[in-house]
Amino acid sequence: SKFTQQELPACKPILTPKWVITAFTIVGIIFIPIGIASLSASNDVVEIVDRYETACIPEDSSGSKDAKIRFIQGNSSKTCNRTLTVPKHMKNPIYVYYQLDNFYQNHRRYVKSRNDQQLRSNDSASETDGCKPEAEANGQPIVPCGLIAWSLFNDTYNFQKNNAQLAVKKKGISWKSDRDHKFGKDVYPKNFQQGSLIGGASLNESYPLSDQEDLIVWMRTAALPTFRKLYGKIEVDLEANDVIQVTLENRYNTYSFNGKKKLVLSTTTWLGGKNDFLGIAYLAVGGLCLFLALSFTGIYFVKPR
Amino acid sequence: IENLHDVFPGNETKLGMSRGVPEPKLTAVDAMIDKLTGAIFVFQLVVVIVLGIAGNVWKETEAIKINSILISGFVMAHRPKQWYVRYPPEGQWYELLIIPLRFELLCSIMIPISIKVSLDLVKSLYAKFIDWDIEMYDPESGTSSHAANTAISEDLGQVEYILTDKTGTLTENRMIFRRCCISGIFYGNESGDALKDVDLQNAVFTGSPDVIRFLSIMAICNTVVPTKSKSGTISYKAQSQDEDALVNAAAHLHVTLASKSGNIIVINYNGSNIQYELLDTLEFTSDRKRMSVVVRDCQNGKVILMSKGADEAILPYSFPGQHTKIFCEAVEQYAQLGLRTLCLAWRELMEDEYREWSLMFKEANSTLWRLAEVCQRLEHNLEILGVTAIEDHLQDGVPETIEMLRKAGMYFWMLTGDKQSTAIQIALSCNFISPEPKGQLLLIDGKTEDEVFRSLERVLLTMRITTAEHKEVAFVIDGWALEIALKHHRKAFTELAILSRTALCCRVTPSQKAQVLQSSLAMLHGLRYGCWVQLVELLKSCDYRTLAIGDGGNDVRMIQQADIGVGISGREGLQAARAADYSIGSNINQYFIAEFRFLTRLILVHGRYSYNRTAFLSQYSFYKSLLICFIQILFSFISGVSGTSLFNSVSLMAYNVFYTSIPVMVSVLDKDLSEKTVMQHPQILFYCQAGRLLNPSTFAGWFGRSLYHAIVVFVISMHAYANEKSEMEEVAMVALSGCIWLQAFVVALETNSFTILQHLAIWGNLAAFYIINWILSALPASGMYTIMFRLCRQPTYWLTMLLITVAGMGPVLALKYFRYTYTPSKINILQQAERLGGPILSLGNIEPQSRSFEKEVSPLSITLPKNRNPVYEPLLSDSPNSTRRSLGTVTPFDFFQSSSRLSSNYSRDYKTN
Numbered sequence A: 001s002k003f004t005q006q007e008l009p010a011c012k013p014i015l016t017p018k019w020v021i022t023a024f025t026i027v028g029i030i031f032i033p034i035g036i037a038s039l040s041a042s043n044d045v046v047e048i049v050d051r052y053e054t055a056c057i058p059e060d061s062s063g064s065k066d067a068k069i070r071f072i073q074g075n076s077s078k079t080c081n082r083t084l085t086v087p088k089h090m091k092n093p094i095y096v097y098y099q100l101d102n103f104y105q106n107h108r109r110y111v112k113s114r115n116d117q118q119l120r121s122n123d124s125a126s127e128t129d130g131c132k133p134e135a136e137a138n139g140q141p142i143v144p145c146g147l148i149a150w151s152l153f154n155d156t157y158n159f160q161k162n163n164a165q166l167a168v169k170k171k172g173i174s175w176k177s178d179r180d181h182k183f184g185k186d187v188y189p190k191n192f193q194q195g196s197l198i199g200g201a202s203l204n205e206s207y208p209l210s211d212q213e214d215l216i217v218w219m220r221t222a223a224l225p226t227f228r229k230l231y232g233k234i235e236v237d238l239e240a241n242d243v244i245q246v247t248l249e250n251r252y253n254t255y256s257f258n259g260k261k262k263l264v265l266s267t268t269t270w271l272g273g274k275n276d277f278l279g280i281a282y283l284a285v286g287g288l289c290l291f292l293a294l295s296f297t298g299i300y301f302v303k304p305r
Numbered sequence B: 001i002e003n004l005h006d007v008f009p010g011n012e013t014k015l016g017m018s019r020g021v022p023e024p025k026l027t028a029v030d031a032m033i034d035k036l037t038g039a040i041f042v043f044q045l046v047v048v049i050v051l052g053i054a055g056n057v058w059k060e061t062e063a064i065k066i067n068s069i070l071i072s073g074f075v076m077a078h079r080p081k082q083w084y085v086r087y088p089p090e091g092q093w094y095e096l097l098i099i100p101l102r103f104e105l106l107c108s109i110m111i112p113i114s115i116k117v118s119l120d121l122v123k124s125l126y127a128k129f130i131d132w133d134i135e136m137y138d139p140e141s142g143t144s145s146h147a148a149n150t151a152i153s154e155d156l157g158q159v160e161y162i163l164t165d166k167t168g169t170l171t172e173n174r175m176i177f178r179r180c181c182i183s184g185i186f187y188g189n190e191s192g193d194a195l196k197d198v199d200l201q202n203a204v205f206t207g208s209p210d211v212i213r214f215l216s217i218m219a220i221c222n223t224v225v226p227t228k229s230k231s232g233t234i235s236y237k238a239q240s241q242d243e244d245a246l247v248n249a250a251a252h253l254h255v256t257l258a259s260k261s262g263n264i265i266v267i268n269y270n271g272s273n274i275q276y277e278l279l280d281t282l283e284f285t286s287d288r289k290r291m292s293v294v295v296r297d298c299q300n301g302k303v304i305l306m307s308k309g310a311d312e313a314i315l316p317y318s319f320p321g322q323h324t325k326i327f328c329e330a331v332e333q334y335a336q337l338g339l340r341t342l343c344l345a346w347r348e349l350m351e352d353e354y355r356e357w358s359l360m361f362k363e364a365n366s367t368l369w370r371l372a373e374v375c376q377r378l379e380h381n382l383e384i385l386g387v388t389a390i391e392d393h394l395q396d397g398v399p400e401t402i403e404m405l406r407k408a409g410m411y412f413w414m415l416t417g418d419k420q421s422t423a424i425q426i427a428l429s430c431n432f433i434s435p436e437p438k439g440q441l442l443l444i445d446g447k448t449e450d451e452v453f454r455s456l457e458r459v460l461l462t463m464r465i466t467t468a469e470h471k472e473v474a475f476v477i478d479g480w481a482l483e484i485a486l487k488h489h490r491k492a493f494t495e496l497a498i499l500s501r502t503a504l505c506c507r508v509t510p511s512q513k514a515q516v517l518q519s520s521l522a523m524l525h526g527l528r529y530g531c532w533v534q535l536v537e538l539l540k541s542c543d544y545r546t547l548a549i550g551d552g553g554n555d556v557r558m559i560q561q562a563d564i565g566v567g568i569s570g571r572e573g574l575q576a577a578r579a580a581d582y583s584i585g586s587n588i589n590q591y592f593i594a595e596f597r598f599l600t601r602l603i604l605v606h607g608r609y610s611y612n613r614t615a616f617l618s619q620y621s622f623y624k625s626l627l628i629c630f631i632q633i634l635f636s637f638i639s640g641v642s643g644t645s646l647f648n649s650v651s652l653m654a655y656n657v658f659y660t661s662i663p664v665m666v667s668v669l670d671k672d673l674s675e676k677t678v679m680q681h682p683q684i685l686f687y688c689q690a691g692r693l694l695n696p697s698t699f700a701g702w703f704g705r706s707l708y709h710a711i712v713v714f715v716i717s718m719h720a721y722a723n724e725k726s727e728m729e730e731v732a733m734v735a736l737s738g739c740i741w742l743q744a745f746v747v748a749l750e751t752n753s754f755t756i757l758q759h760l761a762i763w764g765n766l767a768a769f770y771i772i773n774w775i776l777s778a779l780p781a782s783g784m785y786t787i788m789f790r791l792c793r794q795p796t797y798w799l800t801m802l803l804i805t806v807a808g809m810g811p812v813l814a815l816k817y818f819r820y821t822y823t824p825s826k827i828n829i830l831q832q833a834e835r836l837g838g839p840i841l842s843l844g845n846i847e848p849q850s851r852s853f854e855k856e857v858s859p860l861s862i863t864l865p866k867n868r869n870p871v872y873e874p875l876l877s878d879s880p881n882s883t884r885r886s887l888g889t890v891t892p893f894d895f896f897q898s899s900s901r902l903s904s905n906y907s908r909d910y911k912t913n
Helices: A017-044 A065-073 A116-120 A176-182 A213-219 A277-302 B002-006 B014-018 B028-064 B093-110 B114-132 B198-206 B209-220 B241-252 B311-317 B325-336 B351-367 B371-378 B398-407 B420-429 B449-466 B479-488 B490-499 B510-518 B520-525 B527-541 B553-561 B575-583 B598-637 B649-659 B661-669 B675-680 B682-689 B696-720 B728-750 B756-778 B787-793 B795-822 B826-836 B839-856 B882-888 B892-911
Strands: A047-051 A079-085 A094-100 A156-161 A164-166 A227-234 A243-249 A261-266 B161-165 B171-182 B185-187 B225-228 B234-237 B255-261 B264-269 B272-282 B290-297 B303-309 B340-349 B383-394 B411-415 B439-444 B472-478 B502-506 B546-550 B564-568 B590-593
Touching: A017 A277, A017 B795, A047 A079, A079 A261, A094 A156, A116 A176, A156 A227, A176 A213, A213 A227, A243 A261, A277 B696, A277 B795, B028 B093, B028 B114, B028 B598, B028 B696, B093 B598, B114 B598, B114 B661, B161 B527, B171 B198, B171 B209, B171 B241, B171 B325, B185 B198, B198 B209, B209 B241, B209 B255, B209 B264, B209 B303, B209 B340, B209 B383, B225 B255, B234 B241, B234 B255, B241 B255, B241 B340, B241 B383, B272 B351, B290 B371, B303 B311, B311 B325, B311 B340, B311 B383, B325 B340, B325 B383, B325 B420, B340 B351, B351 B371, B398 B411, B398 B598, B398 B682, B411 B420, B420 B472, B420 B502, B439 B449, B449 B472, B449 B479, B449 B490, B472 B479, B479 B490, B479 B502, B479 B527, B490 B527, B527 B546, B527 B553, B546 B553, B553 B564, B590 B598, B598 B649, B598 B661, B598 B675, B598 B682, B598 B696, B598 B728, B649 B661, B649 B728, B649 B756, B661 B728, B661 B756, B675 B682, B675 B826, B682 B826, B696 B728, B696 B795, B728 B756, B728 B787, B728 B795, B756 B787, B787 B795
Parallel strands: B161 B411, B161 B546, B411 B502, B439 B472, B472 B502, B546 B564, B564 B590
Antiparallel strands: A047 A261, A079 A243, A094 A227, A094 A261, A156 A164, A156 A243, B171 B185, B171 B383, B225 B234, B255 B264, B264 B272, B272 B290, B290 B303, B303 B340, B340 B383
């Protein structure tokens, strides 16, 4: 047969100048509009970023790193007021994120420190494999166990516009698939944050894990040491120059590792949040392709081969 | 008599013992892959150690060390910087090893285990392609080619030396009686066929006693077994084709060997039966070079000795006073024509003499002690009757094949048991050597060591001088000189072997016989084969890849010794014996082809394709493993150097097993040039011989490509999926799909010819990747539940894929195009010619260029004509002549350097001896 004789009909393209130059030109022509579209999509996103970890330390504790840590681990009031001004009209839904920096959620020791079976169903509540050193407290298994859950972010934000409460919807901020399949409806927090070291937030023991959406969001670990996690949604439009008062509880310790904390309010587009990278990369690559096509053409005319 | 080696020898025979135990063979490509694997292993160790140390430093400073001294009184006391990782403050010493071991695990995929499996698979396919090839099928004998060893097809493409047997390999081994000289009268000189010579027919008709005696010896002095079929025709079963030819010729001239029953031999001459009683058979051995029978004529009771043998084994034993000069001339004349000669002689024995001898012979025969000496006692005072000349026809296409392979840069050695003049004649007729003035033939001989050495030196000197000229120089060496050269003058001989593109080795002359016999090696192996094996070893020790081709049992050891053995299995009847010969313990390195001319196709088509494909496949395997590994390493820099795997284990496993191994498998169908083009430009084989497609420098290219691609995938996916999108599972899938897209395009870019199977494998694999991952994403239990569905709904994902593909492939394509157009290799030129239809332009400039280097070589640069070291050349200069061209234009300073480099090369070649 043709196969055994290695004689299957074959198309044998070669790199002719025409072919290569055309390819680069077409790629360039396609890439540049995509780049512009992506960039404009990114520009359409209205984003308010407020870095508050330094500002929310009282004057007397803001001297040294030691003092900051002492403050964050101490018992004094951590309430902090911030004022945000809306630069442009923001169409709902407006997403509220907290952004952490220099926080290695992808550290091997951290990312593995969880037990998915325990999270999924009550039957395996005592399964704490892989959760050390947050597997048991006072001889009892911890639900949810592991370092990820233990270090749950516990700053809270409260928004007010013109002295009226601005509702932040906390329902539906996590993935539906996680609520339905990964975090059980019959699994209730137990023995959580009862050890000698308190990591982060505590959980309300009367709600099942599938309703603890902050935890579910937090447990989708980030791949980068800088990440944003969804805190809630504001489902009303915000107008330009609106002033928003934020009352926040600055509880989470990022001072140990010099991490920044940011509060982010952002709208989205078809491309997601504000991210210029794709647009710039497309423009750069497209431009480079056009440049290559041009220079290949030039070289071809000067010296065909 | 040559043909005795068609007899199947048992394992306990000299021949069987000399076959030896074949050692398993590693192809040059495999050796190179092993070397590269070693390099990668070292690289992996370095990475593991460096990252292991970095990881421990990070852990120590960030996660263990308490960053401040806290004043007591606070509930929550000491916390390190990255407190959430919760390293125990004090660990055991062995905990320092944990991070390096994690990196070792991460990097273990750097060396692709799958490469062995894929290579084995494709190699067996190469072998199948050889078996299937109808163009290597001989319809006459119904034999197709066969690859007995599936593992070494690449080596076929890298052959540099071909050692070929003559009889049955270059020739058909179908002997035809052509001429004879009886009592000084030449028959068959005019017509070229003695059987049709009217004079001879008349002589037979008139019953000339010399002629009848001559023919009787032809009919009787042999080991042929006649069988009579029912219809009355007689057929002969001969161990040797020569005997067969002689008996048939005699029958044609009305002296028919009618039957052999017991000791009675019946000869039918012109209708009347003459009976002879066979008394003794003095068998042929390669030392004696003759055989004799003692028969009693039943009519008159006379005892007659009949002998036939090589001229040097018969003519010196003629009775004193006989003029053998005419026979010497006949032998010489026939040898000049390339015919195989045998001398026939006889003697009437006295009854007493025979009886006395007979007793000795029986004793010697039963004890096998001094048998040759006893035979010698009878075989003297012979009356020489005449000389037969047998033609051994060259096989179809032998001259063309040799010419083409020589163009492809092969060095040919012909090994034969024929006389020197016969050997030269055959060599001329099959394009082995060119006649004067184009070619020059040098002779190495001598009786003593000194003479041989002097002769060798002389030839070497001539050779050095003439390589500067454009001349084909070949040398002839006889067995004895070869033995001495190999034993005592290896260095000089190696140099000679490297310089000379052609060499003939022929058999020893009688005067040297006595000395030869003293050589224990010669006794053990049978002289010529022992030497040949040594010769093969010599060539191999200089890193040359040798191919030995032969047809019979005698060559088996040589065939085993060479890197590649090829057996000719075409001639019917002998085929079974030969196959049996080879099948004994020698499944190592053999190919079987039906005829010599198929060697071209075996080497140029199958060998070349196999080499190209394996070169791509193996380097690609490294590329894809390194790609995923580099991404893991890059990821470790942003995950606290803790050894986190970005990809989940299922993806990693599937990446190696499915996603990346299937598309590359179809590269076994890739053809860079069509078969026809390769056949027209056999010089292109140089790229394979010199290992241009797989060596550390091409590998460095692939290494760089994988590093570049890893950076592209990593940077783009990390930035496109930053901030709120930065979810581990999603980012991992983005990076993985980026790798899959890139590798699909890499395979596509490196594929020269797309068949439907290639398209299926490359693009089908891409589709299969998504299907597999959608299935995985549909399983709630799997770690990546819903991930792929989520990603595929995002425009960002598709934009990221497009960006990764273009950013990854753009520079690769640009670079490839640039090299292709402005510094094309000869392969590229031929590709362009083949596909754009401009063949004449390139056809012209390949040959003179590749020849030109031979001119530029100075006599100083002894190893240079073969200096094919492909490594350490800039990637761009992969034209075969770049090294030579640069040598031609050396500045005085450079010259110093390059000559010192040469001498180091030179010494390397000999050190190994």
